[in-house]
Amino acid sequence: MNEAEHIEHACADAWRALIERRLGGWRLRAATDRVGTERVPFTARANSALAVSDPGIAITSALDEVCEFAHAQHLKPVVQAIHGDPVESDLRRSGWRPYHEHAAGCEVSVLVGPTGQGGEAGDSRMRVLDAPTAGWWELAVDSPRPTQAQRHVLTSGARVGFGLVEHEADTVAAVRGAVVGDLLHVARLAVRPRLRRRGIAGGLMRRIAAWGYDHGATRCVLQVAVGNGGALALYQRLGFREHHRYRYWVPTGAWQDRAP
Known part of the structure; x- marks a missing residue:
């Protein structure tokens, strides 16, 4: 496990979903509340599949599992992947795309700083x-x-x-x-x-x-949307520097045949 993967798993441990299923090194997560007839998710971090390390099965099968889990939890299938990691190429080849319409933005800067x-x-x-x-x-x-x-x-x-x-x-x-x-x-x-x-x-x-x-x-870690310029400026003044980024991905066609 490389340092970026270690940090992502630590962040997931710090931000625990209500429901989590392990798939090799991946973590399928859900944290929703029922509002009327809808299920409302609390943060993308707690309602996406953290796709770092090896899922232990073929990537297409792993993405099938991600989608089945999400639909069972009444969620849109979303994958969180480290920017530039080989899994992003796998996602693109499998018909997934960056989740640009996500309200908070699809790209997040992971900052590390002193305690x-x-x-x-x-x-x-x-x-x-x-x-x-x-x-x-x-x-x-x-x-x-x-x-x-x-x-x-x-x-x-x-x-x-x-x-x-x-x-x-x-x-x-x-x-x-x-x-x-x-x-x-x-x-x-x-x-x-x-x-x-x-x-x-x-x-x-x-x-x-x-x-x-x-x-x-011995160090602090923050996850900040790249579009949040004010927060990024504050944390830079406090000594934080970007370690890596991650992005949210959604399927473009393979699982659009049915709603969550």
């Missing part, structure tokens, strides 16, 4: 808790009451921390950190619009990084 030093208290308003508060949920998922899929994905893991900043009894910033081996996976950074551009995001990132260091992480 800093442990024990950094910083601003006393910035804390990392063992469990999320209603205010944290409101910023992280736009509701103080998360869905089943949201709660599972965001609270699962051996060591998860919920960073927040409070101001006048209001939660004004939030972030999630999950330690997997030597990596701290950071996600869901949010600051209330009225308090942006005041250094809060950077301060909270340093706080969650220090927390990760205290729990054994």
